[in-house]
Amino acid sequence: xxSVIPQVPVGINGFGRIGRAAFRASxxxxxxxxxxxxxxxxxxxxxxHAIKYDSTHGTCRHADELSIRDGSLFYREHKIALFSQxxxxxxxxxxxxxxxxxxxxxxxxxIESASQHIKSGAxxxxxxxxxxxxxTIVVGVNRKEYTSDMNIISNASCTTNxxxxxxxxxxxxxxxxxxxMTTVHASTSSQGILDGFSKKSRRLGRGVGSNIIPxxxxxxxxxxLVLPELAGKFTGISIRVPVNNVSMVDLxxxxxxPAATKEELLEPLRKASTHPRLGNVxxxxxxxxxxxxxxxxxxxxxxxxxxTVLLNPHTAKIIAWYDNEWGYSVRxxxxxxxxxxxxxxxxxxxxxx
Numbered sequence: 001x002x003s004v005i006p007q008v009p010v011g012i013n014g015f016g017r018i019g020r021a022a023f024r025a026s027x028x029x030x031x032x033x034x035x036x037x038x039x040x041x042x043x044x045x046x047x048x049h050a051i052k053y054d055s056t057h058g059t060c061r062h063a064d065e066l067s068i069r070d071g072s073l074f075y076r077e078h079k080i081a082l083f084s085q086x087x088x089x090x091x092x093x094x095x096x097x098x099x100x101x102x103x104x105x106x107x108x109x110x111i112e113s114a115s116q117h118i119k120s121g122a123x124x125x126x127x128x129x130x131x132x133x134x135x136t137i138v139v140g141v142n143r144k145e146y147t148s149d150m151n152i153i154s155n156a157s158c159t160t161n162x163x164x165x166x167x168x169x170x171x172x173x174x175x176x177x178x179x180x181m182t183t184v185h186a187s188t189s190s191q192g193i194l195d196g197f198s199k200k201s202r203r204l205g206r207g208v209g210s211n212i213i214p215x216x217x218x219x220x221x222x223x224x225l226v227l228p229e230l231a232g233k234f235t236g237i238s239i240r241v242p243v244n245n246v247s248m249v250d251l252x253x254x255x256x257x258p259a260a261t262k263e264e265l266l267e268p269l270r271k272a273s274t275h276p277r278l279g280n281v282x283x284x285x286x287x288x289x290x291x292x293x294x295x296x297x298x299x300x301x302x303x304x305x306x307x308t309v310l311l312n313p314h315t316a317k318i319i320a321w322y323d324n325e326w327g328y329s330v331r332x333x334x335x336x337x338x339x340x341x342x343x344x345x346x347x348x349x350x351x352x353x
Contacts (some may be wrong), residue, residue: 004270006348007033008340011098011122013088014097014105015039017189020051022102027062027075031348036098037073038083038091044068047082056245057296057326072171094121100336104128109192111152118151124343127154128328130218139334140165140281140300142226148343155335156226158328159183159219159238161300162228162249165282166269166320173268175256180237181220185247186291186324191240192257204240206244215241246291249301250317258313262305267315269303280334291321300327 010032012019019037026032041047045068052063060066065076073080088108089262093101101122108114111133127134131154137146138156141164146153156164163181170176187301187310191198191208197204203213220236261264266284273283282301287293294302300322307319337348 005030006340006343006346007342008336008348009097009099010034010102010336011036011038011093011096011100011117012102012104013038013108013117014103014128015050016104016106016111017040017325018329019102019104020054021057021325022104022128023051023330024057024060024062025326025329025333027060029333032333033078034080036081036083036091036093036096037316038085039086040084040086044071044073044082046075048135058299069099079132081108088116089120090104091117091120093117099123099127100340101338102332110134114152123151124336124339125152126332126339129331130154130157130160130222136160136225136227137220138336139331139338140278141168143335143338146342148340153339154336155328155332156222157219158300158322158324159185159217159247159249160222160226161281161328161331162322163219163251163301164223165272165278165301166249166251166318167223167230167234168227168302169272169282170253170255170318171227171263173257174259174265176230176233177254177256179223179230179234179254180219180252180327181217181234182250183217183219183236183238183247184250185217185238185240186243186245187240199255205220207301208240209242211240212243214238215240243291245323245325246294247322248291248304249320249322251320252315252317255314259310259316260313260315262308262310265310265318266303266305266308281331281341285321289321294321294323296322296326297323298327298330300331 062209101117134152136154187208194207217238220234222229283299284303302321304319
């Protein structure tokens, strides 16, 4: 008899950019089964419309297989329970078997707040943002640090998911003395089209459609959470630019051991991209592409070989792209699968034939 791949039963709380991208991505996989969604759409018809159609990611390839019936969402014949609660304590995850929760509201960022899902019947929660106190796990970097006694996990930020795998490979091969990062970041839904007010900074209150906006990022410092050997060696800034999606990390590093040529610098990254697990996270692209060409890439770190340069054998600038919505959402799903495997001792990994 053919083997049946175990599926991780998932609930999604918060159905904005990341929640919807994660749901769409789950439809392409056999190891994830979304069983419930908590949303705030004004109607179920509007919810279905938002799943099917997206200005950034286009029409969902599974659009014709999605429907609303009897107050639930169906994918083919699989029923997905729908909640519409702003109070997470009112979501009965346990009643629908949603053991693993994607917390993607952007509001429940601490162990205390995210633990409300545990009280509502879930077993584990992955926060789709940096957290002040939850353990940070980046797939491809420190996933082995996850243990089954951890209930609340942070998937870090999309930028950290690009930077950390890159830094890990370079540091292992050459050693990093210091790193200066600039992320050229796509606009986000928290930014206004026209000038307004922002609680974070005056610059972020300016219209995203007409400005290049310098701001802060915690991604460089967050690297030390998953790579403690780089503590105190990284800093950086973010530049918000008027594109809808796909961002870029510009990392300048001082190397302990020299790289004689650019190809020597890139070789360990190419090798890492062939690893059965890391190859899903990191790759090297040799074509001369622009941001929109990377839309929909599953990898969260796409090294641009043509744009990467060496000043001297000890100083390098490495450019890496990432789809800050889709690629990040795929990493959330990867993390959920890894947690499930550790928790249950059941492997879902299916190597290519």
